[in-house]
Amino acid sequence: xxxxxxxxxxxxxxxxxxxxxxxxxxxxxxxxxxxxxxxxxx
Amino acid sequence: xxxxxxxxxxxxxxxxxxxxxxxxxxxxxxxxxxxxxxxxxxxxxxxxxxxxxxxxxxxxxxxxxxxxxxxxxxxxxxxxxxxxxxxxxxxxxxxxxxxxxxxxxxxxxxxxxxxxxxxxxxxxxxxxxxxxxxxxxxxxxxxxxxxxxxxxxxxxxxxxxxxxxxxxxxxxxxxxxxxxxxxxxxxxxxxxxxxxxxxxxxxxxxxxxxxxxxxxxxxxxxxxxxxxxxxxxxxxxxxxxxxxxxxxxxxxxxxxxxxxxxxxxxxxxxxxxxxxxxxxxxxxxxxxxxxxxxxxxxxxxxxxxxxxxxxxxxxxxxxxxxxxxxxxxxxxxxxxxxxxxxxxxxxxxxxxxxxxxxxxxxxxxxxxxxxxxxxxxxxxxxxxxxxxxxxxxxxxxxxxxxxxxxxxxxxxxxxxxxxxxxxxxxxxxxxxxxxxxxxxxxxxxxxxxxxx
Numbered sequence: 024x025x026x027x028x029x030x031x032x033x034x035x036x037x038x039x040x041x042x043x044x045x046x047x048x049x050x051x052x053x054x055x056x057x058x059x060x061x062x063x064x065x
Numbered sequence: 066x067x068x069x070x071x072x073x074x075x076x077x078x079x080x081x082x083x084x085x086x087x088x089x090x091x092x093x094x095x096x097x098x099x100x101x102x103x104x105x106x107x108x109x110x111x112x113x114x115x116x117x118x119x120x121x122x123x124x125x126x127x128x129x130x131x132x133x134x135x136x137x138x139x140x141x142x143x144x145x146x147x148x149x150x151x152x153x154x155x156x157x158x159x160x161x162x163x164x165x166x167x168x169x170x171x172x173x174x175x176x177x178x179x180x181x182x183x184x185x186x187x188x189x190x191x192x193x194x195x196x197x198x199x200x201x202x203x204x205x206x207x208x209x210x211x212x213x214x215x216x217x218x219x220x221x222x223x224x225x226x227x228x229x230x231x232x233x234x235x236x237x238x239x240x241x242x243x244x245x246x247x248x249x250x251x252x253x254x255x256x257x258x259x260x261x262x263x264x265x266x267x268x269x270x271x272x273x274x275x276x277x278x279x280x281x282x283x284x285x286x287x288x289x290x291x292x293x294x295x296x297x298x299x300x301x302x303x304x305x306x307x308x309x310x311x312x313x314x315x316x317x318x319x320x321x322x323x324x325x326x327x328x329x330x331x332x333x334x335x336x337x338x339x340x341x342x343x344x345x346x347x348x349x350x351x352x353x354x355x356x357x358x359x360x361x362x363x364x365x366x367x368x369x370x371x372x373x374x375x376x377x378x379x380x381x382x383x384x385x386x387x388x389x390x391x392x393x394x395x396x397x398x399x400x401x402x403x404x405x406x407x408x409x410x411x412x413x414x415x416x417x418x419x420x421x422x423x424x425x426x427x428x429x430x431x432x433x434x435x436x437x438x439x440x441x442x443x444x445x446x447x448x449x450x451x452x453x454x455x456x457x458x459x460x461x462x463x464x465x466x467x468x469x470x471x472x473x474x475x476x477x478x479x480x481x482x483x484x485x486x487x488x489x490x491x492x493x494x495x496x497x498x499x500x501x502x503x504x505x506x507x508x509x510x511x512x513x514x515x516x517x
Contacts, residue, residue, distance in 0.1 A: 033083050033086065036083075036086065037083060037085060037086060040086060040089040040090070040263060040267060041089055043089060043093065043260075043263050044089045044092040044093055044096055044220070044263075047096060047227045047260075048092075048096060048220075048223050048226075048227065050227060050230075050231075051223055051225075051226030051227035051228075051229075051230070052223075052226060052357075054226065054229070054230040055226050055353050055356060055357055056357075058349060058350055058352075058353035059350050059353045059354045059357065060350065061346045061347060061349055061350035061353075063347075063350070
């Protein structure tokens, strides 16, 4: 592929696949954050 | 060679394929297999149900990590030959299959099936899955290889963050008797299979001659260390650069694991003799914070390496790490803030050491078999996994036996970690470009094509 070929954004697919991995990841980070709070309050 | 749906030829991307679809494919595998570090959730229920000792209940995890190293080291060439879809599919089948075999083992009271399933079969899934997206990401992001591999390897760190609370919730729902544990394992197997299937379906390799818009190959070859040729995995083992990086990775990981493995008791012991000792809950919060910086460091520092260069960033990980350890030793129990901040940055360097190494390998050995070379280098991780905890635990035990307490319990181990980091720093300084006599005798375009 050369520079003149435009990349199709595929916005729907992009959103879906990033949410697919992002939602579980966000859940994990949220659970972690609740534990981190204990460092300052425990 | 896999044919049909799994073959490399079926996943050559059309010219307008959006490369930002590739990191989620990699993440769907790494977020799943990162569950391995949450194995401890199952230890107590298994011990209670199957009458196991702590040593026995750790066996599936330990075998899994050994199999991770072995399958990454010996399966790397197969992964390069058959392509990322094949590798992700093998990882999916082995990792999910491992859980299903373990479910059968618990349901029938045959613990050896749990060890074989999760550790043996699942461990192969860990190793093949870990290296499966590496060379593909590097080819899609020749302009930002550190960032691309940083995203995926951050996912491996994030996997345990998801699995730990999720597995606990399932055990709460299904129960911790044999039926409940078996059901939990079975649900894990099915859910992870579905989750990882996104990667299998989505992953693509770039077409011959593809490059990012506005980027020219010469831009990647402007650094002094960046290879102009390609080195095979077998030849790489005969170069000093491979073994220097082996030392760099091994000692960087050893130094980080030393803190990670004993973080909770270490911070409690460190400040035990102060006016405000830490509670167990605070220590748990500290461990969680370490996990967060371990994960974020993989993305942030690895992305930074694309700007400052791989050798410089490892100078920071190793030299900066040694200075931070020294800061912990010198400050003793006088400042919690110094201890916590230093430990957090050290752990960010620890995670970043994993995430940046594929890009360093690509710089030195080219893209031809970088995934296979990476797989072989992961034996350094296995070694560090034994060395780090061994040093910290053995030294702490001997100091406790000698009647010491507080920071004195850990002073010797911290000095050992500083020594290891200095050796790693020196090894990094010796890294030079690979001698062209090791380069494969074909044109760059052929090397790129050989992997598609």
